[in-house]
Amino acid sequence: MLTMQNVSKVYTTEKVQTHALRDFNLEVNEGEFIAVTGPSGSGKTTFLNIAGMLETYSSGQYLLDGIDIGRLSDNQRADLRNQKIGFIFQGFNLIPDLNIFENVEVPLRYRGIKSAERKARVMECLEQVGLGSRLKHLPQQLSGGQQQRVAIARALAGRPRFLLADEPTGNLDSLMARQVMELLEKINQEGATIIMVTHDPELARRAPRNIQVVDGQIADFSLYQKQLAGTEPAVAEV
Amino acid sequence: MLAHYLDLSVRSFKRTPMTTLLMIIAIALGIGVTMTSLSVYHMMSMDPMPHKSSKLFHPQLNTRDQGVNWWTQDDLPHQLTYIDAKNLYQADIPALKTPSVKTGYSVHLNDDQIKPFMETVRLIDNDFFTMFDMRFIYGGPWSDESDNSGELVTVISAELNDILFGGENSVGKQVFFDKVAFRIVGVFDDFDYHVKFYDLTNGAFNQNEQVFIPFSLIEPLEVNNWGNTNGWKYEDIRSFQDKLNSELVWLQFWVQLDSPEEVTSYKNFLTNYLTEQATLGRFERQDVHFDLKNVMQWLDYNNVVTEDNRVVVGLSFLFLAVCVANIVGLLLGKFLKRVPEVGVRRALGASKRQVFMQHLVEVSLLGLIGGTLGIAIAQLGLWGVRSTYSYYDALATMDLSMFLAAPLIAILACIIAGLYPAWLVCNTNPAYCLKTQ
Numbered sequence: 001m002l003t004m005q006n007v008s009k010v011y012t013t014e015k016v017q018t019h020a021l022r023d024f025n026l027e028v029n030e031g032e033f034i035a036v037t038g039p040s041g042s043g044k045t046t047f048l049n050i051a052g053m054l055e056t057y058s059s060g061q062y063l064l065d066g067i068d069i070g071r072l073s074d075n076q077r078a079d080l081r082n083q084k085i086g087f088i089f090q091g092f093n094l095i096p097d098l099n100i101f102e103n104v105e106v107p108l109r110y111r112g113i114k115s116a117e118r119k120a121r122v123m124e125c126l127e128q129v130g131l132g133s134r135l136k137h138l139p140q141q142l143s144g145g146q147q148q149r150v151a152i153a154r155a156l157a158g159r160p161r162f163l164l165a166d167e168p169t170g171n172l173d174s175l176m177a178r179q180v181m182e183l184l185e186k187i188n189q190e191g192a193t194i195i196m197v198t199h200d201p202e203l204a205r206r207a208p209r210n211i212q213v214v215d216g217q218i219a220d221f222s223l224y225q226k227q228l229a230g231t232e233p234a235v236a237e238v
Numbered sequence: 239m240l241a242h243y244l245d246l247s248v249r250s251f252k253r254t255p256m257t258t259l260l261m262i263i264a265i266a267l268g269i270g271v272t273m274t275s276l277s278v279y280h281m282m283s284m285d286p287m288p289h290k291s292s293k294l295f296h297p298q299l300n301t302r303d304q305g306v307n308w309w310t311q312d313d314l315p316h317q318l319t320y321i322d323a324k325n326l327y328q329a330d331i332p333a334l335k336t337p338s339v340k341t342g343y344s345v346h347l348n349d350d351q352i353k354p355f356m357e358t359v360r361l362i363d364n365d366f367f368t369m370f371d372m373r374f375i376y377g378g379p380w381s382d383e384s385d386n387s388g389e390l391v392t393v394i395s396a397e398l399n400d401i402l403f404g405g406e407n408s409v410g411k412q413v414f415f416d417k418v419a420f421r422i423v424g425v426f427d428d429f430d431y432h433v434k435f436y437d438l439t440n441g442a443f444n445q446n447e448q449v450f451i452p453f454s455l456i457e458p459l460e461v462n463n464w465g466n467t468n469g470w471k472y473e474d475i476r477s478f479q480d481k482l483n484s485e486l487v488w489l490q491f492w493v494q495l496d497s498p499e500e501v502t503s504y505k506n507f508l509t510n511y512l513t514e515q516a517t518l519g520r521f522e523r524q525d526v527h528f529d530l531k532n533v534m535q536w537l538d539y540n541n542v543v544t545e546d547n548r549v550v551v552g553l554s555f556l557f558l559a560v561c562v563a564n565i566v567g568l569l570l571g572k573f574l575k576r577v578p579e580v581g582v583r584r585a586l587g588a589s590k591r592q593v594f595m596q597h598l599v600e601v602s603l604l605g606l607i608g609g610t611l612g613i614a615i616a617q618l619g620l621w622g623v624r625s626t627y628s629y630y631d632a633l634a635t636m637d638l639s640m641f642l643a644a645p646l647i648a649i650l651a652c653i654i655a656g657l658y659p660a661w662l663v664c665n666t667n668p669a670y671c672l673k674t675q
Contacts, residue, residue, distance in 0.1 A: 049669040054585055075589040082587020089672065093582045097249045107586040109242055158587070 001193065002028035002051065002162070007060035009046050009216070020046040021216040024060065028195065030161070033188040035207035036197045043216040044197045045166055051195060052085050052164045053077040065161070082110050086155030086192075090167035092147040094139035100126065100150050101135040107158040125153040129183060145176030152183060156192075163187065165196040169203060181206060239592070243599035250572075250600055257572050258604070261565050265608030268561030269648045270615025275554040277620060277640045281633040282443075283543045286431045287371065291533035294369060295493050295501070297326065297508060300527035301485065301520060302470045314529055315468060316439065316540070317487040320456075321520075326491055327363065327453070331507060334494040336363035337453050340437060342464045343415035345398070345449070352402060358464060359415060360437075360447040361456055367393070367426070369494050370436060377409035377424035380452060384423075388454040392420040395448040399425045418459065420451065432632040433542060435533055437490050439466045442542040443629055463488045485521075505530060558651060565604075565655040573597060573659040577666050584668035593664040601656030602649045609648025613641065 009021040020043045028034060038044050049055040050062065053069060062069045064084065072080065086107075087093075094103050101122055108118045126132045129149035139147055148168060155163055165184065169177035181203055188194050196207065204210050212219045251258040285291050298314040299322050308315055318326070323337040339361050346354035366372075367379040376399070380391040392413060399408050412419045429446040455461065460478040467488040475481050495501045505528075512526045531539055580593055588596075616636065623634040636644075 052585065054669040054672070055667065075591060078584065078587055078589035078592075081585070087585045093578075093585075093672065095579055095582060097246075097253060106583065109239070110583075110587040110589075110592060112239075154586070 001030045001065060002026070003061075003063040004051075005061045005063075007050065007057045007062055009043075009050060009055070010058045019216050021050070021057070024217060026211070026218060028193060031188070031191060031193055032209055033185070033194045033207045034196065034209045034211060035204035036195060036211055036213060037199065037201070037204050038213035038219070040199075042213045044213050046216070047213060048164050048166050048195065048197050051162075052087060053081045078110075082107055082158060084161050086158060086160035086163045088148070088151050088155050088163060088165040088168045090170040092139070092144070092151045092171070094147055094150055094154075096139055099136050099138055100131060100142070103139065103150055104154045104157050107154065111158060121157050121159075122153075125157045126150075128156065129153045143176075144172050145179060148172060148176070148180050149183065152180070152187070156187065161193060163192050163194045163196075165194065165198075167197055167199065169198070169200060177203070239595075240599065243596045244603060246596060247600035247603045250576075251604075254572055257568055261568050261604055262608045262611060264561040264564050264568075265605060265648050265652060266611035266615055268558035268651065269609050269612025269644055270619055272551075272554045272558045272647065273612060273616035273636065273640060273644045274619030274623065274634075275550045276643070277616065277636045278623065278630065278633050279543065279547050279551045280640055281432045281635065281637070282547060283537075284432070284637075285534055286433050286435050287533060290369075290371070290494075293494055293496050294533050295495055295504070295530045296536050297491055297493065298529045298531070299508070299512060300523070301512070301515060303522045304524060306470050308470070311539075312529060314527065315487045317466065317468070318489050318491050319485055319487055320482045320489060321485075322515075323489040323491050325511065326493070329507065329511070331493075331504065333496075333500065333504070334365040334369050336366040336369065336492055338362050338366065338436060338490040338492065339453075339456070339461070339488065340440070340447065340464045341461045343449075345402075346414050347402060347412070348414050348419070357398070357449055358445075358447045359449040359451060361453045361461060362450055363453050365494075366436075366450070366492075369492060370431075372429070373427040374424050375427050376407045377422070380423045385452050385454055388452060388458050390418060390420045390455070391423045391452065393424040393426055393450045394422060396425055396428050398448040415449070415451070433537065435537055435542075436492060437465070438536070438540045438542065439490070440464075441629070442537070442540065443633055445631075457482070501530065558647075562651050562655045565652065566658060569601065569656055569659040570662070573663045577663060578672070580663050580666065581668045581670070581672040585672060590664040594660050597660035597663060598653055598656055601652040601660070604656075605649035605652030606645050608652065609645030612648055613644045616644065 004024050004026045007021055007024040008019065011018040011020060024047060036044050036047065046055065050057050057070070064080065067080065069077065095106065098106070104122045104125055105118055108121060113121070123132065126135065129152055131146060131149055131153065134142065134146070139150065142150065163184070168184065169180050172180060177200070184194055184196065185206070198204055287294070297318070298316065299318060300314055301319065301322060302308070307313055310316065327335060327337045340358055341361065342356055342358045344354045345357045346352055364379040364382065364385050375396055379393065380389070383389070384391050394408070394413065399405060402408065402413060403411065408422045408425060411422050413422055414420070431446065433442050434444055434446055435442070465488065467486050469484070469486045471485060473480070473484045473486070475484055475486070493504065495504055508528045508530070509526050512528060515521070516523055583593060613636070620634040620636065623630050
């Protein structure tokens with residue numbers, strides 16, 4: 001479903017080259033729930049951005065549902081992103097001028113869905129996250145947990161096959177974080193494939209599959225633990 | 239999507255009201271100044287009779303000795319001698335044609351109700367009314383018989399009719415020009431020609447005449463012209479008859495030629511006429527020199543729109559460019575502040591083109607509002623021009639095309655101002671945009 005083969009991302013400035021991802025290999029199957037962990041600066045977010053086609057990669061191959069992403073134009077990537085991918089961000093990233101209903105409606109507008117269907121889908125998604133009665137509220141009138149649920153509803157509205165979540169609970173207290181995690185698990189059980197970047201070991205443990213990213217590569221978990229303990233310096237590919 | 243973009247634009251305006259207001263004021267001022275000068279220029283340069291201007295011709299004849307130069311670019315006088323005007327008028331050419339000359343009289347009703355006042359009067363053939371599409375509200379043109387017999391008849395304007403007769407039907411009534419009584423045969427609807435193209439000798443934008451009388455009265459009434467009279471040699475002119483027989487140029491002449499064949503035929507006629515006049519010993523020339531200019535050529539030839547007018551329009555567009563430059567700065571600040579939101583939209587599936595269009599719709603709406611306000615400012619400017627120079631009364635106005643052009647120019651200016659900021663925003667890496675959120 002999602003395949004990355006030897007994907008690398010290099011940021012080049014006048015003086016220095018930074019390898020955010022090196023020969024990154026990953027295969028994700030339909031319906032998986034994957035937690036991506038790793039230290040800050042290890043390349044987790046870069047991986048997520050490339051997976052979500054928000055960034056291009058320097059080399060390698062990335063196939064999404066068999067489509068070679070490297071061959072697509074910017075507009076084609078935007079279209080594919082709109083059709084197949086939903087994003088959930090740590091900072092919620094709701095548009096402050098739009099009320100809850102309108103925020104959830106945004107991806108559907110870009111897909112060109114007609115008004116009646118848009119309304120039905122938005123209502124369905126907001127009901128799903130328990131916010132069906134807050135349609136006219138602006139984001140700033142909601143708590144952090146509620147805002148993240150709106151963001152999840154927005155990600156779900158386009159009925160994506162992939163949900164990419166970047167620290168979805170990072171700005172929430174533990175109770176809210178648990179609620180959001182339960183919601184993501186429910187969505188996964190309903191068929192969506194979820195890739196979640198997190199620093200929270202507890203949340204990572206709840207995901208059926210864990211991968212760790214270190215220095216732009218996927219690391220062996222046990223090895224990673226040893227590295228953290230300072231007893232093993234090497235980084236090995238899985 | 240357009241409705242959505244418009245909705246987003248309105249929200250954007252509300253979010254940054256001061257910046258929006260500044261931009262609207264900038265574009266409104268730019269459009270106000272530009273449309274003021276452009277409207278005057280447009281009225282000056284527009285075709286006064288688009289349906290007929292290519293069929294009405296003013297002949298120019300060179301009836302001077304060889305080697306005597308005129309001051310015009312083509313060495314031809316602007317006007318005709320009485321001899322030529324009369325000969326062309328009486329020529330057996332099957333075309334509408336009229337000599338024309340301006341004079342003036344004291345107008346009154348020979349009673350104590352209306353105080354006499356001076357009014358310019360034009361002597362013409364009755365073909366003039368047909369050639370220049372004059373509309374009558376009472377009566378009509380005088381007859382050919384009146385033209386031939388020199389009958390004391392007149393056609394007056396609706397405006398003059400209001401003054402003299404309170405707007406009532408005055409056909410058949412008498413009006414006095416100096417001491418001579420004329421019978422009114424028609425009252426014409428006010429001229430709507432902004433440029434007095436049929437006689438440019440005393441200014442292209444002076445008021446059109448309110449009174450017309452038959453050209454055939456020129457001799458019996460010994461009518462002297464109120465206009466330019468030019469000569470090229472010494473002539474001992476002591477009487478009116480001397481003037482009529484002289485080589486002084488002081489009359490205009492118009493002929494309507496409806497087809498290229500008629501134009502060719504008329505040119506042949508003029509060639510023969512000038513050859514004949516030279517043979518008669520009126521002047522000594524080896525060549526036959528004349529020209530036949532239609533209305534637009536005539537306006538161009540007479541520099542109705544001067545270089546100064548063009549410079550003023552150019553300067554006003556420069557002012558608009560300065561306004562646009564200011565708007566570019568304001569838009570850059572406004573749009574770049576929106577980069578995080580754009581990142582979210584891009585992540586949610588918006589293409590670069592959609593983001594670009596959203597921003598262009600916003601600047602277009604800005605242009606529409608600014609352009610509409612600019613029309614009001616332009617009206618103020620045109621009112622100022624009219625108040626300062628009555629000469630511009632008919633020119634300092636906006637016609638429908640200018641009313642429509644104002645918002646279009648404003649929208650175009652704002653789109654130009656918005657292109658770079660919108661391009662910058664839509665090309666920002668969405669991942670970077672999200673990092674700045």
